[in-house]
Amino acid sequence: MIDKPEKWARVRMRLAAALFGLFCLLVLGRSFYLQVLQKDRLVKIAEKQHQRVVPLTPSRGAIYDRTGAPLAVSIEMDSCYAETRNLENLPDAAAKLAPLLGTTKDQLEAKLKASKNFVWLARRMPPEAAQKIRDLDLDGVGFVKESKRFYPNSEVAAHVLGFTGMDPGGLEGVEKKYDSTILGNTGFLVTERDALGRDVDQKKGTEGKSGTKGNNLYLTLDKNVQYIAEKELAKAVETNQARAGIAVVMEPDTGRILAMANYPTFNPNSYFKYQGGALRNRAISDSFEPGSTFKIFLVASALENRVIGPRDYFNCENGSYNVGGRTIHDTHRYASLNVPQILKYSSNIGAAKIGSRLGPERLYQALTGFGFGDRTDVDLPGETGGYLRQQSKWYGVDLATISFGQGVSATAIQIATAVSAVANGGNLMRPYLVEKVVDDTGQVVKEIAPQVKRRVISPETARTVARMLEGVVDEGGTGTNAAVEGYRVAGKTGTAQKVDAATHGYSASKRTASFVGFVPLEKPRLTILVVVDEPKTSPYGGVVAAPAFSAIAQQALCYLKVPPEKGIRKKVQQGPREEAPPPQPVMEEGGSVDGVETGTMPNFRGMSMRQVLRVMEKSGLNVKLQGSGRAVEQHPPPGSRISTQDQVWVRFVPSA
Incomplete structure (x- = not known):
């Protein structure tokens, strides 16, 4: 018989064995959980504890024109870095590297000492500079491939393409609009560290992965047409000593933009050297009063609504017409003009009377139908919609002035798109720049087709207006300088005063000229x-912009192999008529001094400055004189009623 103490000893032994067995089971279970079930998660945590990951610049897809010519590409370049803990002699390394990096020894040494581990020495280096650093064979200094954006045609299509930053995210233009499409996946650089956080030798412990390339874009732009447009626009701006210029070339049937030029321009490879104004795409961001180009849409709307006919005549009041307390003037005095002649000679009075017959509601509806007052939705960032007041806010003379393009603003892309609707038979197209998206293997990811937004006029009305616009370029019209040898041209000139920022009124000398x-x-x-x-x-516009239109059209049609039309006469050489100026305020009649009425503007044209001063002295006028030589332009026009308090100016140019 077992005594009681021995019995309890055995119980305690079995209890201890059971507890030990349970402990072993718990240890085995925990080991299985950590080493099998949680293996992947723990491996990642362990890697993070002994690795440092440095993100690398992702590679961007290329941008091509419609023929496949490259407009923007990404090239691989060496970026140099240092792992400071692996530099055996930091001051000596700084002394050797500083001249090659374009800095001083002290500045570079301070930069290296400020970093605990990893520091970029230079990003996207030229190959020659990178090789010189490699030749030093310094421990702790390494290289990795990064992509850099490069624009092989420099300024060509700069405002359309835009540019990228160091990221390299798109900052302007197509680069910004399609950034997520063009941008590839980010690469990385991994450096190994030991248990104390010290870097392992970089030759053995550093690895990485280059960023993957994004999709490629094919634009509707044609590099050659773009170059032609930019060249002729620059010539027009420089010849006429202008502030800036815009040129847009479109396919009217599709809305494809073949060229979009701005002057002044910039080089996207070094965009940071230019001021903000030069980087702005004026074709979509700047709105201006369209002037007489608006008469195209006025006449088209009036014909469409059948309130006028092509043979209708309007009394043009011999050049002076009072509307709502304002006087509208034509440069040349006409007694009566029919509708084609109103366009040909650009009569403001005739346009005002057509607008009166059409009425504000139908004119407003027509202008919004042509796209004015709203963005065109062209695939570029930063587009503005111009300015067209609600019809309920038109007062007094507004109907008359809006009829010939004053008191309303539009962008270049809006005007070009609206005129294309007349050219293609009445359809308002959505203008666009990207034709298709292609991946790195050449597969088409997305293809953009022409899009009709709405029909604005009938084909019959479009054909009628087109033939009327041909008269503008014919002999005697305001746009004879736009004639293109071998082709029939339809077009319209435009001249508009600009608003003076200081006075908030129309400037006496600043104009926008267009064709x-x-x-x-x-x-x-x-x-x-x-x-x-x-x-x-x-x-x-007939003097300044029309010649550039002619030059662009002549060269572009030749390049596109559009055959000349048979039986078309050669380009008209006669100078254009001047367009009618914007309306001037009604002035009170005055008396006369030595036979010259103080209330009537004399005709100064052709006079010398001395002769003008004599007339000023006799009439008591306060005239601002601009330039030197012979008088070629004046404000208000001859015969206008003025008072001695009104602003009057005369512009002179040197005699030939």
């Missing part, structure tokens, strides 16, 4: 708009 049209007349291939901002030689 917009399409060619050939019967089967238009191109719609072209040229805008010249603040020209100093002449304010008239």
Whole structure:
């Protein structure tokens, strides 16, 4: 018989064995959980504890024109870094590296000492500089491949393409609009560290992965047409000593933009050297009063609503017409003009009377139908919608002035798109720049097709207006300088005063001159708009912008192999008529001094400055004189009623 103490000893032994067995089971279970079930998660945690990950610049897809010519590409370049704990002699390394990095020894040494581990020495280095650093064979200094954006054509299409930052995210233009499409996946650089956080030798412990390339874009732009537009626009701006300029070339049937030029321009490879104004795409971001180009849409709307006919005549009041307390003037005095002649001679009075017959509601509806007052939705960032007041806020003379493009503003892309609707038979197209998206293997990811937004006029009305616009370019019209040898051209000149920021009224000397049209007349291939901002030689679109239109059209049609039309006469050489100026305020009649009425503006044209001063002295006028030589332009026009308190100016140019 077992005594009681021995029995309890055995119980305690069995209890201890059971507890030990349970403990072993718990240890085995925990080991299985950690080493099998949680293996992947714990391995990642362990890697993070002994690895440092440095993100690398992702590679961007290329941008091509419609023919496949590269406009923007990404090239691989060496970026140099240092792992400071692996530099055996930091001051000596700084002394050797500083001259190659374009800095001083002290600055580089301070930069290296400030970093605990990893520091970039230079990003995207030229190959020659990278090789010189490699030749030093310094421990702790390494290289990794990163992509850099490069624009092989420099300034060509700069405002359309935009540019990228160091990230390299798109900052402007197509680069920004399609950033998520073009940008690839980010790469990385991994450096190994030991248990104390010290870097393992970089030659053995550093590895990485380059960023993957994004999708490629094919634009509607044609590099050659773009170059032609930029060249002729620059010539027009410089010849006329203007502030800036815009040119847009479109396919009227599709809305494809073949060229979008701005002057001044910039080089996207070094965009940081330019001021903000030079980087702005004026074709979509700047709105201006369109002036007489608006008469195209006025006449088209009036014909569509059948309130006028092509043969209707309007009394043009011999050049002076009072509306709502304002006087509208035409440069030349006409007793009566029919509708085609109102366009040909650009009569403001005739346009005002057509607008009166059309009425504010129908005119407003027509202008919004043509897209004014709203963005065109072109695939570029930063587009503005211009300014068109609600019809309920039109008062007094507004109907008359809006009829010929004053008191309303539009962008170049809006005007070109609206004129394209007349050229293509009445359809308002959505303008666009990206034709298709292609991945790195050449597969088409997305293809963009032409899009009709709405029909604005009938084909019959479009054909009628197109033939009327041909008269603008014919002999005697305001746009004879836009004629293109071998082709029939339809177009319209525009001249508009600019608002003075200081006085908030119209400037006496600053104008916007423009010409917009399409060619050939019967089967238009191109719609072209040229805008010249603040020209100093002449304010008239027929003088300043029309020659650039002609040059762009002639070269582009030749390049596109559009055959000349048979039986078309050569380009008209006669100078254009001047357009009608904007309306001037009604002035009170005055008396006379030595036979010259103080209330009537004399005709100063052709006079010398001395002769003008004599007339001023006799009439008591306060006239501002601009330039030197012979008088070529004046404000108000001859015969206008003025008082001695009104602003009057005369512009002179040197005699030939």
